[in-house]
Amino acid sequence: MAKINFGGVVEDVVTREEFPLEKARQVLANETIAVIGYGVQGPGQALNMKDNGLNVIVGQRKGKTYDKAVADGWVPGQTLFEIEEALEKGTIICYLLSDAAQIEMWPTVKKYLTAGKSLYFSHGFGITYKEKTGIVPPADVDVFLAAPKGSGTSLRRLFVEGKGLNSSFAIYQDATGKAREKCIAMAIGVGSGYLFETDFYKEVTSDLTGERGTLMGAIQGIFAAQYEVLRENGHSPSEAFNETVEELTQSLMPLVAENGMDWMYANCSTTAQRGALDWWRPFKDATKPVFAKLYDSVKTQAEAARSIDLNSQADYRVKLEAELKELRESEMWQAGAAVRSLRPERN
Numbered sequence: 271m272a273k274i275n276f277g278g279v280v281e282d283v284v285t286r287e288e289f290p291l292e293k294a295r296q297v298l299a300n301e302t303i304a305v306i307g308y309g310v311q312g313p314g315q316a317l318n319m320k321d322n323g324l325n326v327i328v329g330q331r332k333g334k335t336y337d338k339a340v341a342d343g344w345v346p347g348q349t350l351f352e353i354e355e356a357l358e359k360g361t362i363i364c365y366l367l368s369d370a371a372q373i374e375m376w377p378t379v380k381k382y383l384t385a386g387k388s389l390y391f392s393h394g395f396g397i398t399y400k401e402k403t404g405i406v407p408p409a410d411v412d413v414f415l416a417a418p419k420g421s422g423t424s425l426r427r428l429f430v431e432g433k434g435l436n437s438s439f440a441i442y443q444d445a446t447g448k449a450r451e452k453c454i455a456m457a458i459g460v461g462s463g464y465l466f467e468t469d470f471y472k473e474v475t476s477d478l479t480g481e482r483g484t485l486m487g488a489i490q491g492i493f494a495a496q497y498e499v500l501r502e503n504g505h506s507p508s509e510a511f512n513e514t515v516e517e518l519t520q521s522l523m524p525l526v527a528e529n530g531m532d533w534m535y536a537n538c539s540t541t542a543q544r545g546a547l548d549w550w551r552p553f554k555d556a557t558k559p560v561f562a563k564l565y566d567s568v569k570t571q572a573e574a575a576r577s578i579d580l581n582s583q584a585d586y587r588v589k590l591e592a593e594l595k596e597l598r599e600s601e602m603w604q605a606g607a608a609v610r611s612l613r614p615e616r617n
């Protein structure tokens with residue numbers, strides 16, 4: 271474990287230096303890794319593990335997603351199976367169905383979790399909220415998670431570019447005495463850059479907060495707020511969109527990713543630096559109460575309950591798509607589509 275100073279707090283981090291891919295291959299050499307679910311994380315993790323030389327099969331119910339797996343090169347009857355056949359063959363079961371679907375499928379999955387097998391998650395949801403999900407693994411299996419801190423789509427794209435996302439990892443149950451090394455090996459195998467340790471509760475509560483907050487929900491909220499104020503004051507859609515989203519994603523956020531917020535500021539005008547340094551605190555003061563309310567809703571399990579209730583409904587995808595369509599068809603994101611079409615690389 272490398273000791274890394276995170277702003278004055280020293281944390282243990284697993285890097286690929288002390289746990290190289292070859293070691294992961296050795297640890298997993300006798301495993302059949304069954305990726306159950308080929309939605310977003312499934313493809314990214316399964317393809318990366320296959321390219322990393324691990325023995326991977328996919329379990330996916332028939333339909334559009336199954337067809338996608340075939341198109342990705344998984345071979346029916348050889349590396350692609352219906353879910354129960356994959357569960358039978360797998361020695362490490364990667365439970366990558368949607369969190370709501372994991373509840374419905376659990377009685378089936380549990381039947382195939384025989385002694386010594388491993389149950390792998392990429393989210394602490396199912397285990398942490400076991401009173402709601404019913405997901406209680408048998409005592410004689412290993413249970414652990416590796417949670418890529420990003421979309422499965424990015425996990426695969428970065429892997430193909432020779433890069434990787436960071437992942438958290440956690441051990442919930444170690445029946446064999448080898449859960450930790452298998453978990454870390456899996457995290458390296460799916461394409462993680464470095465690993466930070468957590469537990470199932472902290473993973474799910476931080477993740478539910480992040481996706482409702484700065485990673486997805488709050489971002490849309492502040493984009494919409496600024497866009498509307500600019501439009502209400504007579505700015506054109508293109509000017510409002512460029513000043514709210516396009517400049518951030520194309521110019522400034524990549525600078526933050528490269529070398530931090532102060533460096534991005536320093537690469538802007540002194541006029542902008544003065545203003546940003548004057549205004550970030552009022553925005554923090556205005557939004558911190560909302561983040562506190564969000565975290566409370568996560569902590570009281572209200573967010574988990576809402577997610578389970580709504581995403582367990584038969585038409586959950588139809589309803590999600592209807593709300594995504596509303597976003598897509600909003601003036602701001604319609605203006606965005608036009609701006610994206612004008613990007614120089616598109617010509």
Ligand SMILES: NC(=O)C1=CN([C@@H]2O[C@H](COP(=O)(O)OP(=O)(O)OC[C@H]3O[C@@H](n4cnc5c(N)ncnc54)[C@H](O)[C@@H]3O)[C@@H](O)[C@H]2O)C=CC1
Nearest residue numbers: 307308309310311312335366367368371392393420421422
């Ligand atoms: N989407 C992402 O990039 C990330 C997801 N995760 C976690 O990874 C796990 C998988 O997430 P996603 O790939 O987003 O899942 P998803 O929502 O894309 O669903 C995965 C698969 O579940 C299948 N499925 C849905 N309902 C089913 C049912 N009733 N019976 C059988 N199969 C069903 C679908 O066919 C789909 O292929 C979840 O625990 C999630 O929290 C973690 C990090 C990022």
Ligand SMILES: CC(=O)[C@](C)(O)C(=O)O
Nearest residue numbers: 418419420421422477481
């Ligand atoms: C991509 C990711 O990490 C999320 C936002 O937590 C998720 O997709 O659940």
Ligand SMILES: [Mg+2]
Nearest residue numbers: 418419420477
């Ligand atoms: Mg996440």
Ligand SMILES: [Mg+2]
Nearest residue numbers: 393477478481
């Ligand atoms: Mg999440």
